[in-house]
Amino acid sequence: xxxxxxxxxxxxxxxxxxxAALAGALREKHFVACLxxxxxxxxxxxxxxxxxxxxxxxxxxxxxxxxxxxxxxDTPPALGPAVRVASELADGIVIPTRATLLDMRGLANLLQVxxxxxxxxxxxxxYRGHVRHHRxxxxxxxxxxxxIVSRIPFTISVxxxxxxxxxxxxxxxxxxxxxxxxxxELSEGIERWAKTG
Numbered sequence: 001x002x003x004x005x006x007x008x009x010x011x012x013x014x015x016x017x018x019x020a021a022l023a024g025a026l027r028e029k030h031f032v033a034c035l036x037x038x039x040x041x042x043x044x045x046x047x048x049x050x051x052x053x054x055x056x057x058x059x060x061x062x063x064x065x066x067x068x069x070x071x072x073x074d075t076p077p078a079l080g081p082a083v084r085v086a087s088e089l090a091d092g093i094v095i096p097t098r099a100t101l102l103d104m105r106g107l108a109n110l111l112q113v114x115x116x117x118x119x120x121x122x123x124x125x126x127y128r129g130h131v132r133h134h135r136x137x138x139x140x141x142x143x144x145x146x147x148i149v150s151r152i153p154f155t156i157s158v159x160x161x162x163x164x165x166x167x168x169x170x171x172x173x174x175x176x177x178x179x180x181x182x183x184x185e186l187s188e189g190i191e192r193w194a195k196t197g
Contacts (some may be wrong), residue, residue, distance in 0.1 A: 002194045003062060003071045005090035005116065010106030011077035012153070014096035014125035017168070018183075019074040020046035022094070024169035025187035030069035035061060037082035043074045047167050055082040070194070079113055087114040093185075093194060094149070096123040097141070099134040104141070111113055111144075120193050121149030123186060128154050150186035155179045 006019040019034065024047055026032045034050040035058065036043040053061050058073070065071055073086045087093060089154075091116060096180040097103045122141055128134050142148060155178050168179050 001066060001068050001071060002092065002190075003073065003090045004120070004190065005021045005060075005075060005086035005093050005153060005175045006096065006097055007075050007083055007087060007093055007110060008103075008106065009077060009079050009083070009110045010097075010099060010103055013077070013103060013106070014123070015077070016042045016046065016074050016080075017169065018094065018096040018123055018125065018152075019043055019072050020167040020184075021169045021179075021183035022187055023047050023072045024050075024069075024167035026070050026072075026190065028187075029191075031067065032070045032072060033065045034070045035071060035073045037086060038074055038076040040076070055085045058085050062089060070190070072172045079109065083110075083113070087118065090118060092120040092190075093118045094120050094123060096125050099124050099127055099131075099137040099141070101137060103132075104137060107141075107144075116146075119146050120190065121147035123152060124148055125148045125152040126154040149189045150182050152179050152182045152186075 006013055006015045020043060023032045023034050034043055034047060035053045036050050037053055037055055041052045051061060073090060075082050075086050097107055124138060169183050
């Protein structure tokens, strides 16, 4: 079983969307459970098989999930106990972020409090390659030394999926393009990481 924490201090960075989409993509081949440590408990609105867990109980809950291939942990936008517990108990960390200067500042704070050796990579969400600011921030993100494991293009289907209570990977039938394809690409990267670890 591989435990993956989806972390970012900044709100609106795509944590819950990424956790749901990654779980949905991995479920096509694997047994996947999800833990939601965010008191807002939004992950269960986008995907199934979600346990809302108090940070103090995460270790105990993980022991009950030993038959799963992957456990995805969604965390709140803060640097409190939930982020600390998730990062300590995770085998790997995925950090979704937008390609904006404000998101980079939040990312810098997060990197000071987690074990950066566990970072699988960054997921750049709502990316628009034709926007100069996005390209410039992407260059800075690449300069941090962590892999960019996926660039999720901006598309309204992500918001539409959330409105309908679905993950983008189950909402979008067009898995060969767009955001759904990018999240499937992310899941393939996670599978490769899992085999090497």
